[in-house]
Amino acid sequence: MKSVVGFPRIGPQRELKNYVEGYLEGKVKKEELEKAARDLRKYHWLLQKEYGIDLIPSNDFSFYDHFLDHAVMLGAVPAAYRILEDEIDCYLALAKGYQRDGIDLKALPMKKWFFTNYHYLVPTLTADTEFKLSSDKPFTEFKEAWHEGIKTKPVLLGALTFLKLARKTGVDIYNKHFWEKMLEVYIEILCHFNTAGADFVQIDEPVLVMDLEERDRRFLKEFYGALLKNKGKTRVILQTYFGDIRDVYQEIVSLDFDALGLDLVDGKLNLELISQYGFPEDKLLLAGIVNGRNVFRNNYQTSIDILQKLAHYVDKGRIVLSTSCSLLLVPYSLKYENELDEKVVPYLAFAEEKLQELSEIEEIFLSGDFSKHSFYLKNAELWNLVATDQSGEKEKEEENEYIRVPAWEERIKVQKEALQLPFLPTTTIGSFPQTPDVRAMRGRFKRGEVTKEEYESFIKAKIERVIKFQEEIGLDVLVHGEYERNDMVEFFGENLEGFVITKNGWVQSYGTRCVKPPIIFYDIKRKKKLTVDYIKYAQSLTSKPVKGILTGPVTILNWSFVREDMPPDRVAMQLAQVIKEEVLDLEKEGIKIIQIDEAALLEKLPLRKSEHKTYFDWAIKAFKAVCAGVKPQTQIHTHMCYSNFDDYLDEIARMDVDVITFEAAKSDFTLLDGIRESSLQAEVGPGIFDVHSPRIVPVEEMEKLITRMLEKIEKDRLWINPDCGLKTRKEEEVFPTLKNMVVAAREIRKKF
Numbered sequence: 001m002k003s004v005v006g007f008p009r010i011g012p013q014r015e016l017k018n019y020v021e022g023y024l025e026g027k028v029k030k031e032e033l034e035k036a037a038r039d040l041r042k043y044h045w046l047l048q049k050e051y052g053i054d055l056i057p058s059n060d061f062s063f064y065d066h067f068l069d070h071a072v073m074l075g076a077v078p079a080a081y082r083i084l085e086d087e088i089d090c091y092l093a094l095a096k097g098y099q100r101d102g103i104d105l106k107a108l109p110m111k112k113w114f115f116t117n118y119h120y121l122v123p124t125l126t127a128d129t130e131f132k133l134s135s136d137k138p139f140t141e142f143k144e145a146w147h148e149g150i151k152t153k154p155v156l157l158g159a160l161t162f163l164k165l166a167r168k169t170g171v172d173i174y175n176k177h178f179w180e181k182m183l184e185v186y187i188e189i190l191c192h193f194n195t196a197g198a199d200f201v202q203i204d205e206p207v208l209v210m211d212l213e214e215r216d217r218r219f220l221k222e223f224y225g226a227l228l229k230n231k232g233k234t235r236v237i238l239q240t241y242f243g244d245i246r247d248v249y250q251e252i253v254s255l256d257f258d259a260l261g262l263d264l265v266d267g268k269l270n271l272e273l274i275s276q277y278g279f280p281e282d283k284l285l286l287a288g289i290v291n292g293r294n295v296f297r298n299n300y301q302t303s304i305d306i307l308q309k310l311a312h313y314v315d316k317g318r319i320v321l322s323t324s325c326s327l328l329l330v331p332y333s334l335k336y337e338n339e340l341d342e343k344v345v346p347y348l349a350f351a352e353e354k355l356q357e358l359s360e361i362e363e364i365f366l367s368g369d370f371s372k373h374s375f376y377l378k379n380a381e382l383w384n385l386v387a388t389d390q391s392g393e394k395e396k397e398e399e400n401e402y403i404r405v406p407a408w409e410e411r412i413k414v415q416k417e418a419l420q421l422p423f424l425p426t427t428t429i430g431s432f433p434q435t436p437d438v439r440a441m442r443g444r445f446k447r448g449e450v451t452k453e454e455y456e457s458f459i460k461a462k463i464e465r466v467i468k469f470q471e472e473i474g475l476d477v478l479v480h481g482e483y484e485r486n487d488m489v490e491f492f493g494e495n496l497e498g499f500v501i502t503k504n505g506w507v508q509s510y511g512t513r514c515v516k517p518p519i520i521f522y523d524i525k526r527k528k529k530l531t532v533d534y535i536k537y538a539q540s541l542t543s544k545p546v547k548g549i550l551t552g553p554v555t556i557l558n559w560s561f562v563r564e565d566m567p568p569d570r571v572a573m574q575l576a577q578v579i580k581e582e583v584l585d586l587e588k589e590g591i592k593i594i595q596i597d598e599a600a601l602l603e604k605l606p607l608r609k610s611e612h613k614t615y616f617d618w619a620i621k622a623f624k625a626v627c628a629g630v631k632p633q634t635q636i637h638t639h640m641c642y643s644n645f646d647d648y649l650d651e652i653a654r655m656d657v658d659v660i661t662f663e664a665a666k667s668d669f670t671l672l673d674g675i676r677e678s679s680l681q682a683e684v685g686p687g688i689f690d691v692h693s694p695r696i697v698p699v700e701e702m703e704k705l706i707t708r709m710l711e712k713i714e715k716d717r718l719w720i721n722p723d724c725g726l727k728t729r730k731e732e733e734v735f736p737t738l739k740n741m742v743v744a745a746r747e748i749r750k751k752f
């Protein structure tokens with residue numbers, strides 16, 4: 001048997017993006033949106049059926065985010081949003097906010113989904129949360145598929161994952177009084193599926209791969225002990241992913257689940273757990289061997305090895321082949337890639353190709369002598385060809401070989417002297433709104449409809465306009481606006497050697513926003529300057545300093561797909577080398593401030609604390625390798641967002657940057673206390689407005705914020721800036737806010 005944990009849902013050509021955004025803009029009717037969603041689901045189910053998948057997921061579809069779907073289904077959303085009676089409107093208000101007709105509802109905050117570039121919406125659980133079955137989405141989808149002749153496996157988010165990842169105010173999630181009602185909802189859902197005739201239901205509990213405590217184990221026993229008494233004929237799969245379940249293996253196998261889904265790609269230790277503690281004879285084992293979060297072909301030899309080891313403990317008949325996690329994290333299909341390097345194509349597998357891999361591996365596994373099977377032989381030949389020889393290439397450098405001299409205290413003096421900025425200097429994070437004309441022009445350039453010269457002069461005109469705007473409103477440190485970049489990582493991938501760029505390899509990052517991660521396939525080299533020309537041009541237009549903006553090595557690595565046989569620390573050092581070359585070129589051209597974005601520094605921080613040190617050691621070493629050798633008077637900034645870096649300030653201090661700007665607008669300033677208490681010396685720019693909200697922020701609001709910040713941070717250490725880049729916003733939203741931001745800073749300066 002073969003199972004898929006979840007399938008992408010944005011549409012093979014990002015159809016859902018256009019429908020949802022169109023609906024929000026009033027250009028698409030509700031019926032059209034619903035039909036588009038039904039068509040996509042049908043397409044996904046039929047495709048999986050075509051490849052012989054036995055356990056095809058449903059309820060893995062979402063208009064915006066599956067975590068929000070779950071919160072809505074449990075009734076765990078604030079009552080204020082119910083003012084919007086229509087189900088979809090209420091849902092989208094939670095996702096995007098709603099400001100119309102005197103109603104002002106804020107969007108829920110977003111957070112990273114484990115170590116991926118997917119972001120989920122975070123509901124808040126309070127003492128007022130009343131759990132109640134409030135949506136029939138999972139049942140509707142099940143019926144819809146049944147209508148197509150497919151009996152799906154409905155997917156539900158697990159209780160512990162939901163409780164642990166939600167925000168809590170004033171509630172103890174482990175208190176039975178709090179979760180009892182939620183248990184009743186889960187029971188109701190299971191009963192529904194039992195009546196509807198579902199053979200399987202999948203409950204996702206990815207938090208089980210994290211460090212767990214005794215109370216988590218107790219919760220699992222109590223909650224699932226009670227739930228599983230109500231499963232009737234429906235068989236319940238407990239699905240885990242993103243690691244191994246070392247802290248709960250024995251508890252989980254002793255519960256009455258009918259099947260256990262284990263990740264054997266990111267959770268290598270799962271195999272050991274099975275060999276050590278055995279596997280119960282009454283359960284199916286869903287063996288996650290096809291990597292759901294990378295785009296490379298499976299190595300069949302590796303997978304067969306794992307399966308054969310498993311077969312010592314579990315009869316072959318009870319082993320179900322599966323993806324390691326949901327395929328949400330990979331693009332749809334290679335069939336849209338007609339311009340890819342032919343040498344590389346055979347090494348890639350997107351979601352659709354992974355379905356085929358499951359079939360092929362099953363066939364090999366069940367055949368008598370697998371080593372003669374044609375699928376096996378073909379795959380072995382492929383991987384033999386690229387087996388890399390890494391002997392002699394070991395990096396010996398230690399982090400402390402990349403020390404910037406002189407030390408921060410000395411450098412910052414030299415820089416203040418050189419830059420002559422007022423105190424509370426104002427700046428932005430780099431990108432300005434990527435207006436539709438910019439996107440459209442790049443589209444035309446890529447399709448060969450306009451020449452390189454036309455494209456470049458278009459970008460230059462944009463730069464000229466944005467420099468003028470920044471001068472007019474009186475910002476102190478200007479930027480060129482990043483108009484030439486489709487994305488802060490893909491752009492670097494396109495312009496460096498060693499990357500492969502897809503045409504349609506879109507992956508959902510949040511809601512309707514997608515990224516097209518570049519693929520690292522060869523050694524990385526820089527054959528030409530990446531950013532120097534436009535930044536130099538911008539600097540030529542003004543006497544104010546223009547900040548050069550680059551993406552750092554760890555972020556490029558973490559937002560790319562990287563070959564599994566390439567050690568990440570080695571790739572990070574190669575990236576550091578090329579970014580360093582760019583930094584030195586910018587410096588040579590007279591750029592005085594260079595920002596090296598590390599928005600994703602913490603993204604792939606291992607889920608288990610015991611593995612953090614190794615990660616930080618190589619990640620920070622790579623970052624420092626970029627900066628060592630830069631002149632003392634060149635000011636190095638970095639920018640971070642989207643992670644809770646509160647907990648890692650001492651590690652971030654080791655990056656030894658001169659200035660750090662970061663997202664803080666939402667976090668109640670606890671971060672500022674943390675900064676004061678940490679070993680971080682750098683000047684800081686805690687974002688003073690949230691770029692994800694379309695609101696125009698008034699001067700007084702920002703003045704108040706700066707005043708409060710000054711209670712925590714000395715006046716000569718504080719920068720004034722937004723909390724992230726402005727690329728996703730509209731000019732009419734951010735231009736007035738930036739203007740207000742500068743006024744606010746000036747008003748505060750007057751008070752000193």
Ligand SMILES: Nc1nc2c(c(=O)[nH]1)N[C@@H](CNc1ccc(C(=O)N[C@@H](CCC(=O)N[C@@H](CCC(=O)N[C@@H](CCC(=O)O)C(=O)O)C(=O)O)C(=O)O)cc1)CN2
Binds near residue numbers: 442
């Ligand atoms: N890689 C990455 N990860 C990140 C972030 C990030 O900035 N980059 N930020 C955080 C939040 N995530 C984000 C993810 C995506 C977007 C985003 O804006 N994505 C855009 C796509 C950006 C892009 O590459 N656009 C292409 C346009 C491709 C296209 O469709 N072109 C059309 C024309 C479109 C038009 O006419 O408007 C065509 O060619 O026909 C370009 O600019 O070149 C989107 O979904 O819409 C923003 C934030 C965390 N993770």
Ligand code: MET
Binds near residue numbers: 429
């Ligand atoms: C996601 S972090 C974004 C940093 C980038 N320099 C920008 O302004 O868009």
Ligand SMILES: [Zn+2]
Binds near residue numbers: 599639641642
């Ligand atoms: Zn950012």
